Amino acid sequence: MDEPGRESVQNEAMDYEAIQEKRSDELTALLDHRSMRTLKQRMEEMNEFDVAEFLSGIEDNRMPMVFRLLSKETAADVFANFDVPDQERIINSMTDSELAGIIEELYVDDAVDLMEELPANVVKRVMRTATPQTRALINQYLHYPEDSAGSIMTSEFVDLKKYMSVKESFARIRRIGEDKETIYICFVISAHRKLEGIVTVKDLLLADDDAIVEDLMDRNVIFATTTEDQESVSEKFSDYDLMALPVVDTEGRLVGIVTVDDIIDVMEQETTEDFELMAAMTPSDKPYSRSTILEIWKNRIPWLMFLMLSATFTSMILTHFEDMLAVQAALIAFIPTLMGTGGNSGAQASTAVIRSLSLGDTEPKDAFSVMWKEFRVAFLCGLTLCAVNFVKMLVLDGMIMHNDGITVSVALTVSLAILFIVIFAKVVGSMLPIGAEKIGVDPAVMANPLISTVTDTVSLLIYIYMAKLILHI
């Protein structure tokens, strides 16, 4: 078993990345020396993800040729791990029968993902080569709403009947288990395919051979419905520490399962969506590196435009008080400081609340306690900034930089404005996401850019009011 040159964990005190790199160098050498048999053998031993990474790294037209070395099963697994551009490259280099082979080997959820991302003409060709059964299944899955449990589920699960014995169950698992995404959770269904319970391989292993599934199964099944949002599905995995979740249709019939590896992708996708919303971008399904200039422009320009035009309010206020500001020109210099501090304070509060809402740590009904908490935090932050700014203006701007416009009254005006602006920004910043959640809008929208636009206007008004009060202008 120990061929020379073969990697084995036990001889290494290096980390997995180093092993990876060494192996990748070895593969490249094999390819350059055209040692195709050894190359094939090495690739078959490797993890599919690593093979996909290696193949993606081959720049020239040798890539499809190397891909062809793989056995049918490995080829499908590797194919599922490719990015869309590489999948296209491979499809375009394959004959119809090779393509059909790959499609039939793919899990249905991977095939559906592929159909959703490939260009229409390639989809047509793939669908034409698939068997009628596969085609019907893919079409059915494509029919579920985007980002629903139905759209991410797969049909490759092990189903059992409740009258089966443990021995019969294992026989069935052995017979049909080879191609299933998970065999460890088996789903017990009635003659009408209604979900009646689940039983794990652990339950089966720890039971006697002639025990009956009905006595072992858990009837208290956690499940999702086909139209349920994927975010709610992913919460169930996180709450209940699941490996797989059954998906039922409106009649309670089992139509598919979602596995935990797909949920990790969903979580990444939902997080990306939140990031994009929070930075005032329209969420996109495409990764940044594969988005075109025009696509990125389309996702960014609506919000930029809206926010730019909203700033008209601040222009109007400044125009209105032009004469007043002319009397105390020193005040103008601190407008950016005030707006920046307001925006940053609001962003902190809104981000904390958005995240807390999305983790289920805070709920809309906690609105009052959140407001009271943010008020107190804001008072502390505001007071600190107010004091530091007062000293800074008198010492740095006034004494060191000899700015004659900076009197004690001016420093007091700016500093007190900061206190009230921070309080306003934090309270509003924490309440807007909760309000959004209440009316069914994604709270992530109420992040920095939108909050800044709101606080900018109010910050100016607070500033001008302070100036009137303290400087009597």
Add this chain to the structure above:
Amino acid sequence: MDEPGRESVQNEAMDYEAIQEKRSDELTALLDHRSMRTLKQRMEEMNEFDVAEFLSGIEDNRMPMVFRLLSKETAADVFANFDVPDQERIINSMTDSELAGIIEELYVDDAVDLMEELPANVVKRVMRTATPQTRALINQYLHYPEDSAGSIMTSEFVDLKKYMSVKESFARIRRIGEDKETIYICFVISAHRKLEGIVTVKDLLLADDDAIVEDLMDRNVIFATTTEDQESVSEKFSDYDLMALPVVDTEGRLVGIVTVDDIIDVMEQETTEDFELMAAMTPSDKPYSRSTILEIWKNRIPWLMFLMLSATFTSMILTHFEDMLAVQAALIAFIPTLMGTGGNSGAQASTAVIRSLSLGDTEPKDAFSVMWKEFRVAFLCGLTLCAVNFVKMLVLDGMIMHNDGITVSVALTVSLAILFIVIFAKVVGSMLPIGAEKIGVDPAVMANPLISTVTDTVSLLIYIYMAKLILHI
């Protein structure tokens, strides 16, 4: 098997949440009627997470009493699902021997989490009641760096030897499997506990009874080292679709495993950290709802202070050009618009790049192509905003609102400034996160607040330069 009133999925076309709510009402009714036997029976059938949710909802001092109804195994599982405050409540209501029972039943990773979060005096009591073996194990785990693979791993795994037959393996799994976090992935170790391979229950099930583990096991094991960062561990789960990952020490000895349910928690924690960094807050381990006012203040004030003081540059610029701005007072009104647009444009670019870096979609070596992409997107966005703003200023501010200061030249100054500001903001916003990644700083820091502070200063300079150029002042 079908007792009256018993919930069963097959009769329902409702979703899981509705079933949950109905069950929770039933439990409350049982508690109010003091039907403790039925209550205990119902709780034993339910998922531990749901039992924990139900118990957490009991406000008064009946909660520990109801918790005591649970069997030892269920009690430990439910306990692991509690929030820290509820865990404390339970611990304080338990005798030492009850407490010891719970601790011994907990998986080591859950026990370690508990020790990290409980107050020191409670930790002392818990450690005192644990057996010496458990105490030693907990202490060893507490020793690993925070957020390392060692700190999130658990010791409850199934180990096999390579000379074992399938039959012997199943016998071992049946004997020791009951208390393991996963039995589906078994780890093959040498006499010196070095990791030699992994074999899944699927492999074992599909093989003959007298096949030997060595011939079935996969030697190409993906593993982590004890000190490896949890973010890198979570990437491995996402890349390789893993259920469990072995963790080895520097000598290659297997010391624990990380399971996928823990990785879902890690992903949530890392995302929260990114959110916090991106909104200029020091990341905290504590959920928002449990953080005190002072803790929140401590996490927020350093950045607010730094950003406020950085705004001194904008004050200096504005003071320096005071006389010039006095000549064309209309220009002042558009300072917030320009700064806001610059900040928002930069935030979009930086967020897109931060996320793309963290998903491995973009790498620091792509810096040039990212810059070129952002330049072209910025040119398009800038041009659009420039045109819209020009028309808006002339029509809305000039004609409709009769602001005499808005001449064609002023509108052109502001609009052209927008074009250049957007280009600057997007290019810098995309490059700063890549720069941070290169020097080993978390790119998430280079988000909206910091980018805004940079773009604010430059936006003003661009604006003033434009005014000089076009308005000759």
